[in-house]
Amino acid sequence: MKVLVIGLGGVTNGGKTTLAEKLKKMLPNCDIISQDDFFKPESEVETDERGFKLYDVLDALYMDEMVKSIHNWMNSHTCSAVVTEEPQNTCESVKNTEDVCILIVEGFLLYNYEPLNELWNRRYFLTLPYEECKRRRSTRVYQPADTPGYFDGHVWPMYLKYKNELEENTSNIVYLDGTKPQEELLSCVYSDIIQELKKLREGSLMA
Numbered sequence: 390m391k392v393l394v395i396g397l398g399g400v401t402n403g404g405k406t407t408l409a410e411k412l413k414k415m416l417p418n419c420d421i422i423s424q425d426d427f428f429k430p431e432s433e434v435e436t437d438e439r440g441f442k443l444y445d446v447l448d449a450l451y452m453d454e455m456v457k458s459i460h461n462w463m464n465s466h467t468c469s470a471v472v473t474e475e476p477q478n479t480c481e482s483v484k485n486t487e488d489v490c491i492l493i494v495e496g497f498l499l500y501n502y503e504p505l506n507e508l509w510n511r512r513y514f515l516t517l518p519y520e521e522c523k524r525r526r527s528t529r530v531y532q533p534a535d536t537p538g539y540f541d542g543h544v545w546p547m548y549l550k551y552k553n554e555l556e557e558n559t560s561n562i563v564y565l566d567g568t569k570p571q572e573e574l575l576s577c578v579y580s581d582i583i584q585e586l587k588k589l590r591e592g593s594l595m596a
Contacts, residue, residue: 392462393491393582394459394463395491395492395510395511395582395585396499396500396512396513397494397495398515399497400548401445401548402517402522402525403517403522403567404515405515408495408571408574408575412579413493416582417491418491420462421493422455423494424455424499428451429449434449435449437543439538439542442533444543445543445547446498446547447501452502453504456505459508488590510589512562513578514562514564515565515567516564516565516566516567522548
């Protein structure tokens with residue numbers, strides 16, 4: 390069975406998890422791995438001189454475990470061959486891809502870790518402007534909670550740093566405007582993945 394590994398990365402509170410969950414309902418044989426599940430415990434996360442816990446860096450995550458989990462999924466192909474929600478305008482390309490398993494990996498630091506970059510079939514990156522991101526972040530409850538100044542002092546600067554690295558060093562990333570309606574983003578990514586499925590299936594038929 391063939392596999393399609395999709396990266397859904399980008400800014401905090403950009404809508405990654407919501408988009409991933411909606412795609413899972415629409416796509417056949419689809420599973421999700423979330424980067425948030427690989428955070429180190431608070432006691433192992435570095436604290437800077439301002440007292441900020443440095444969560445928005447690769448060192449705050451068990452990245453090797455995340456890569457291992459993805460490889461395990463790819464090797465086992467254990468995915469439920471079920472579409473839980475019939476998508477609008479279902480096309481034959483979806484119905485004919487029961488021989489393909491899809492993995493969506495969602496997280497905020499997916500494309501700055503080299504061992505992951507050899508795994509992606511397709512990569513998306515959600516963006517938000519500063520004010521909107523800060524507004525959304527303020528409505529969320531985190532554990533541990535954001536300390537005063539944390540967004541401006543750590544979260545946003547790290548986002549800009551890693552995004553700049555991507556723009557300078559990485560190609561083949563589809564950037565998505567996170568301020569657009571969720572259904573518009575869903576339609577865009579879904580259509581794109583369907584095209585990838587078509588190519589993958591056509592490639593296997595020709596092989």
